[in-house]
Amino acid sequence: MKWAATNFGHIVGSRPLDVITARSAVAVGELLSFAGPRGLAVSARGGGQALFRQGQAHGGYVVDMAGLDDVRCEPAERTLTAGAGALWRDVVRAALAEGLAPPVLPDHLGGSVGGVLSTGGYGGSSHRYGLVADWVREVEVVTGTGELLVCSPDRRPDLFHAVLAGLGQCALIVRATLALLPAPTHVRRYRLYYDSPNTFVTDQRRLARDSRFSHVAGQVRPDLAGSWRYMIEAVAPHPGRPSTERPRIDDEPLIGELDHDRDTEEIADLSYREYLHRLDRDERLLRATGEWDRPHPWFTMLLPEEAVPSFVPAVLSEDAQQGLRVCGTVQLRPLTGRALRTPLLRRPEGELLCLFSLMRTAPPGAPDVVKRLVDANRALYERARALGGVLLPGAALPMTPQDWRSHFGPAWPDLVHAKDRYDPYRVLTRGYGLWA
Ligand SMILES: Cc1cc2nc3c(=O)[nH]c(=O)nc-3n(C[C@H](O)[C@H](O)[C@H](O)COP(=O)(O)OP(=O)(O)OC[C@H]3O[C@@H](n4cnc5c(N)ncnc54)[C@H](O)[C@@H]3O)c2cc1C
Incomplete structure (x- = not known):
């Protein structure tokens, strides 16, 4: 039960009436035919990665999937x-x-x-x-x-x-x-560093527009001088086996025209499996240091690309974000509007977008710090929205029904219609707070 009341966020918890283990789809159906007409909240629980109230079913049922x-x-x-x-x-x-x-x-x-x-x-x-x-x-x-x-x-x-x-x-x-x-058997991974957000964005834009790399992500990392460096992580399939001697594929067509710092570029060959499991090692490390089990007031927005060079450095210079210099990760990765087809994923206008994520860890036993960071998320949400940014749902951020209505915008009437039709008792996944 305690397990179902918490999640990766470790920020808010609430007690469900019960935790039901889903043994079959039919059993989940039976639970909902019981809970629905009685107005009892029901939420699914999968990997437990929620950051805030999203997976909780206060006074109702958590279904362990x-x-x-x-x-x-x-x-x-x-x-x-x-x-x-x-x-x-x-x-x-x-x-x-x-x-x-x-x-x-x-x-x-x-x-x-x-x-x-x-x-x-x-x-x-x-x-x-x-x-x-x-x-x-x-x-x-x-x-x-x-x-x-x-x-x-x-x-x-x-x-x-x-x-x-x-x-x-x-x-x-x-x-x-x-x-x-x-799937490719092997990939070559490039980590390319930039001092200027403008150059970083220009190169990310190049890579997002063409398909020379299969994977493109990015981070902003603190440097020893008290500033931030920008890093593109780009990956391309290659036919060889990883070895200490790099197979003779030419890096020039992939990175030759980019404006990164050549002295610090990192190039590594990995099996595709190793690449897909690249965060396993980080997870083991964070579990070992205890950071995995601390509060995670994370926040993620989609930004119009043109907002990035001024907005991101301004945010990272704020007092509230200085903890990120010591632990946590800042993600900044390109997305393209035309590739995003799922209607309920809301996104900024325009073709070139950036996903900006502040993945912070707060100290244990310091609810005041966590509250400050959740408040900072709210302030950032307002500022990013004013620039055309759109929330990526799932953040450690309290949201009102009015916020959700404006988040979904033109997609809201269809969502309301589907809700009335498929969840008329409004029992499902209440933790997001979409409905009054
Ligand atoms: C360390 C970490 C890394 C992450 N990396 C990424 C990433 O790279 N890309 C990305 O897109 N996201 C990422 N996320 C976000 C994560 O994928 C989402 O929070 C996702 O919803 C987690 O699902 P879960 O089942 O693991 O978590 P849970 O906490 O179990 O569930 C999360 C939400 O989904 C609902 N849910 C769960 N199962 C179902 C179901 N079967 N049907 C309907 N609703 C359901 C829950 O009720 C809850 O609201 C990351 C999160 C963490 C903590």
Whole structure:
């Protein structure tokens, strides 16, 4: 029970009435047919990566999806079907065994299939291939009234589009079928450093526009002089095996015209599996130091690219963000509007976007510090919105129904319609706070 009351955020907790282990999709349906008419809150729990109230079901039921973890790969059809409680590392294992992989994967593979699809899911290849959710062929869901339904772009499309990046508002996902593509066996990874945000953005824009790299991400890192350095991490498939002697593929066509600092560039060859599991080592380290179990008042926005060179340095110079110099990560990665197709993923106007994420760790036993950082998130949210920025849902940020209404904008009426139809008792995933 204590387990269900908390999550990776370690900021807010609440006691559900009970935690139910999902043994089958039918059992989830039975629970909802009971809870729905009684108005009892129900939320799914997958990998437990929520940062705030998103996964909580105060006075209701948390459904532990971990038991729905079957993964079946169909290489001939290039698809994979996974239970919603399977983790992305289970998906990767099954797909790579057949030489295949989902076109987009979250960076960290410890999230659940259902949880990541409910927010949309971004990863290193999102500049080219959009969201994890953009590659879903079909989902099986349980609605707020306990109905078990299958939907796809052609079958009940209103429900399909209300579920993907739909924050668990209209149905709980119990199974998803994903498209796969052939996976490279090896990749070459480039880490390129910049002192100026303008040069960094110019090069990120180049890489987001063409397809020379399969994966492009970025970070802002503190330097010893008290300033910040910008880093592009770009990855391209290559045919060779990793070795101490780099295979003779020419780096020039990939990075020759870029304006990074040549003296500090880092180039490494990895198997694709190693690359996909790149955050496992960080997780082990953070678990060992205890940081994994501390409060995480994280905050992520999508920004119009032109706002980045002034907004990002201004934010990072603020007192509230100085903890990031010591621990945590600042992500700054390119996305392209045309690749993002899931309707409920809201995004800024324009073609070139940047995902800006402040992944902070607060000290243990210091609720005042956590509160200050959550307040700082709220202030940032307001400022970024004024520049055309859009929240990536899931942050450590209290949101009102009015905030959500303006967040979804033109997509709001369809979401309300789907909610009325599929969760008329409004019991599902209340922790996001969409409804009064
Ligand atoms: C260390 C870390 C790294 C991350 N990296 C990435 C990343 O690279 N890319 C990315 O896109 N996101 C990333 N995230 C965000 C994460 O993917 C989302 O928070 C996601 O919703 C987590 O899902 P979960 O099941 O693991 O978490 P949970 O806390 O179990 O669930 C999160 C939310 O999803 C709902 N949910 C869970 N299962 C279902 C279901 N079956 N049906 C409907 N709703 C459901 C829950 O009720 C809750 O509201 C990261 C988070 C962490 C903590």
